Amino acid sequence: MNPYIFREYDIRGLAEAELTTEVAKAVGAAFGSYLGGSATVTVGRDVRLSSPRLNGDFSAGVRGSGCDVIELGMVPTPLVYYSVGKLGADASAAITGSHNPVEYNGFKLSKGQLSLFGSEIQEIRSIIDSESFTSGSGGSTEKSIESAYVEEIQGKIEIARSLRIAVDAGNGTAGPLILELMKRLGIEVLPLYCEPDGRFPNHLPDPTIPEYVEDLRKLVMSEQVDMGIGLDGDGDRIGAIDDKGRIIWGDQLVALFAGEILARNPGGTIIFDVKCSQGLEEHIRALGGRPLMWRTGHSLIKRKLNEEKALLAGEMSGHMFFADDYYGYDDAIFAAARLVALASRTERPLSALIDELPQYVSTPEIRLECPDSLKFQLVERLTEFFKRDHQVIDIDGARVLFGDGWGLVRASNTQPALVARFEARSDERLEEIRSEVLTRVASLKSEMVGTSHGK
Structure with a gap:
């Protein structure tokens, strides 16, 4: 084994x-x-x-x-x-x-x-x-509990005006249920890859990877719908596309949901993972909420939400946990219904709501191959190095703060890889931070691989 x-x-x-x-x-x-x-x-x-x-x-x-x-x-x-x-x-x-x-x-x-x-x-x-x-x-x-599940969500969602949306379920498990729910909510849906097929013939069911939501993006633009929603293979992670064809990242979704939740629950706690934008923390504070950064991972975030009695938690990866009017577990079908309801309560397009959020320049997740036997030790050594001259948040990997931006390197808990992400106020500064951190990662990896081979 x-x-x-x-x-x-x-x-x-x-x-x-x-x-x-x-x-x-x-x-x-x-x-x-x-x-x-x-x-x-x-x-x-x-x-x-x-x-x-x-x-x-x-x-x-x-x-x-x-x-x-x-x-x-x-x-x-x-x-x-x-x-x-x-x-x-x-x-x-x-x-x-x-x-x-x-x-x-x-x-x-x-x-x-x-x-x-x-x-x-x-x-x-x-x-x-x-x-x-x-x-x-x-x-x-x-x-069989599918009917009870759909009926319960339907009872929690109020749609203020009818919308047209596109849904890409990636041939995963959640396609039929999200279509049934949206039909009951009176939402017009253009379905894409909503038939369950374990071979995943069109693309892998990961709505956070740009190439896997490209078909959805094209459908949103060609049909001029209000938004696109993507689901992962087992329906616990959501991705979204706005009416301008732009990916709505996980931290932006948290920011949108936080706005509604904090308006009803002033001072509430909102939890997000270490990959999320500095802009999300600023946004939550501006709304009078209590932002709390925590470790990446659906199990860890769910536990923290429970401990802190938080109202909402979310991850860059698209796991969304609602505890204001739901059970606090990650449910992309419920999250999709909440997003549609939120969009229905304003005459403005979803893109306008996104444009109002604090804006930073950031990279997507960068995956760097690294053996399971080395990845955690490498992150420890990286943390030690940068702590000499920078503040480092080390609850999950190393999030190195540069004042006008940050760089994150953490060991993947699911693959033999390191995961990195960078953010700054400008493209130029973003590249400087990315280069500084990844140069040190490469140097440490080379040194450690050489040492392990020399044994």
Whole structure:
């Protein structure tokens, strides 16, 4: 069993080579044992071709631990979270590879409404390694909750005027449900790749990557709709395009939602991850809110939102967590409905709302290949270096502050890579900061690779 499948936020790997039947059953048995062998677990899966097998293997392991399983079938991950409260379950598991390439898959595990992460996921691994499983004979039932889910969201959303939107579900799991919800809300939708297809024949389902939303952008422009909405493979991350064909980044979405939420809840806490713009923090303060920067990762952000009793949290990656009038988990279908409702309450185009936000120049995420064995140590050394002359926020990687901009380098928790992002007041200054930080990264990597090869 490859130990690297046990990631920071979930368990993830190559479906056939790493998540074998033996491994999937062991993960299920360990999760059931972690829950004490007497819990009720809801299990749902995404559209991937490997998901039915993994679902069957995992559920068999859970039942073997003594826990009961409620099978939800193929549903978006937010419905798996929703099922815990709706069906009175103790825990849940979403079998999903999210936005990763076709050959990957994984398990997102939650106890109550809180996702397991870090040491809790390592505890699952420890139970497997030590074979300290509980044993029993749990039962299995099937439940369908899609209708209840759509009806509940419909009841929370008020549309002030009809809109025309385009939706690209990336052939992921959430397409049919978002179309049904928008139809009930009276929104005219131009659907794009909304038929679930685990081969992802058109593009990978990641709405934060510009090339994967290019078809959506073209549709928005050619049909002159009010906005475009993109969903990831399992429906827990949202991307958006404004009426001018511009990508609305995750931090800009948080800023838009924060405006509405803080108007109703003055002084409320809004959480965002370390990749987000300095402009978001400024915007939240200007609205009278309490901005709180936290570590990247859906499990970590969800936990922090719960601890701080925050009203909203969001990540650059498109995970949006609403707790003002929702359950505090990341749900792209609900986020899409909130965005449409927000846009319907003004006669101004969405682009005008975006233009009012604080403006900085920034890079997209830059991924730098780096072995899993070196990436965390490299970030530690980078932090030490820049702390000599700069303020460094080190809650998650190194966010180096330059006064008129910043550079972030952090170890990816899902891939053998470093993730970098830069922001400044001008293009020229952006390039200076980017060059200074990445030159130091390259130097450290070269030095560390040389040292490791020399052993």
